Amino acid sequence: MLRRVHIRGFKTAIDAVLDLGRLNVFVGPNGAGKSNLLEAIAVLGCAASGRVDYDAFRARGIRPGKPGLLKTALSSEKRAARTILLEAVSDSTRYQVVLGDSALGRGASTGSAAWRFDKETFSEGEQEVGSRSKGEGYLVHADGARQAITARLDRGIAPLVGTTRGEGEMSSLLRALEEFAIYAPLPPMLRAQIPDPAQKQPVGLMGGGLAEALLELKQAGAKNAALLRRIEQELKELGGWVERVSFEPESGYPGVPTGAGRSLDPHLGLRLQDRYLRSEVGWLSAVEANEGTLHVLFLLTMLYHPTTPQVLAIDNVDQSLNPQLARYLLARVQALVLAEPKRPQLLVTTHNPLALDALDLKDDRVRLFIVSRDKRTGATSVERMHHTDALERAKEHNMTLSRLWLSGALGGMPGV
Structure with a gap:
């Protein structure tokens, strides 16, 4: 310290x-x-x-x-x-x-x-x-x-x-x-619309690679998966409308150039479940989610991810x-x-x-x-x-x- x-x-x-x-x-x-x-x-x-x-x-x-x-x-x-x-x-x-x-x-x-x-x-x-x-x-x-x-x-x-x-x-x-x-997240990077010019672990300085960082937690054993659940719970309490976080490969989504994240085309997309919407349409992409929720998710990821700087x-x-x-x-x-x-x-x-x-x-x-x-x-x-x-x-x-x-x-x- x-x-x-x-x-x-x-x-x-x-x-x-x-x-x-x-x-x-x-x-x-x-x-x-x-x-x-x-x-x-x-x-x-x-x-x-x-x-x-x-x-x-x-x-x-x-x-x-x-x-x-x-x-x-x-x-x-x-x-x-x-x-x-x-x-x-x-x-x-x-x-x-x-x-x-x-x-x-x-x-x-x-x-x-x-x-x-x-x-x-x-x-x-x-x-x-x-x-x-x-x-x-x-x-x-x-x-x-x-x-x-x-x-x-x-x-x-x-x-x-x-x-x-x-x-x-x-x-x-x-x-x-x-x-x-020094991190200063911006919506186009949080939404993976534009590549982050300073990609780091776990997330780029402008918020790029947020979906990848969260998926790493899900795939890296029970201990890290538990951290993802904590992030989801925190987001649920702070954001109000978010029920769960999910991921899926995306290609050709409006406003999102292919290969915009860390991954190759199709790039990884972040999805947030709106608890108030019908189940068949209840998932929002990062492009559709509001900026404040993405910013909260970024900060929670930085707090909980094991590769975050000391x-x-x-x-x-x-x-x-x-x-x-x-x-x-x-x-x-x-x-x-x-x-x-x-x-x-x-x-x-x-x-x-x-x-x-x-x-x-x-x-x-x-x-x-x-x-x-x-x-x-x-x-x-x-x-x-x-x-x-x-x-x-x-x-x-x-x-x-x-x-x-x-x-x-x-x-x-x-x-x-």
């Missing part, structure tokens, strides 16, 4: 620290920097995999951009940032990386060149177990032996450190970072959802990630005030972050909203978190 992330010099984040819990919710105005914070963690994941370039960005949901814009370039600063510092901390391990310009130099093409690794450090407890500065470094093996290494400027040494240390907290931290991605982000978790449904869904997500250790650590953004009313801030594993930009400098600031007696008293007077946020009392509202 990620305990802390330090971001310095990335986009609008001059210097930001995130102390994370199991469920982390980010709110704030459009353009405040919420997605920037998630992308900084994803860049750290690229570094943990050993290479930072635009192919790695696309695979993790990072918006492409010129290096000059990825590094802090606020006019309020005396000079543009020369490097980006990123750091992740788990219970007793720490990984820090400093990234510079392209390893091929500032004039290199931004389309394919890998970024330069200026520095990396790896620590377990008080002991540094790996380090590199530019091209030279060392590793400390599990038996304490120290090994000097030569490192390429465009390659990180995290994969070497993970191999050297073997299974343990360091490899677990690096693996969580490497798997981290840590992940979902941008605009309330997308396509009725405000009250968004609240109920986030409450259910909260209950699952707190009660069941196998569920992923989540970072989500939302613009739905009612979603905040689902949060139990008395539980320290639930964190609400208010994100805003300084009106003078334009820098992104992040403030964790702690539970206080004042919040409890406000609640007694029907001033819920949603009302407090809309009133401007919590901050993180646009100045319009």
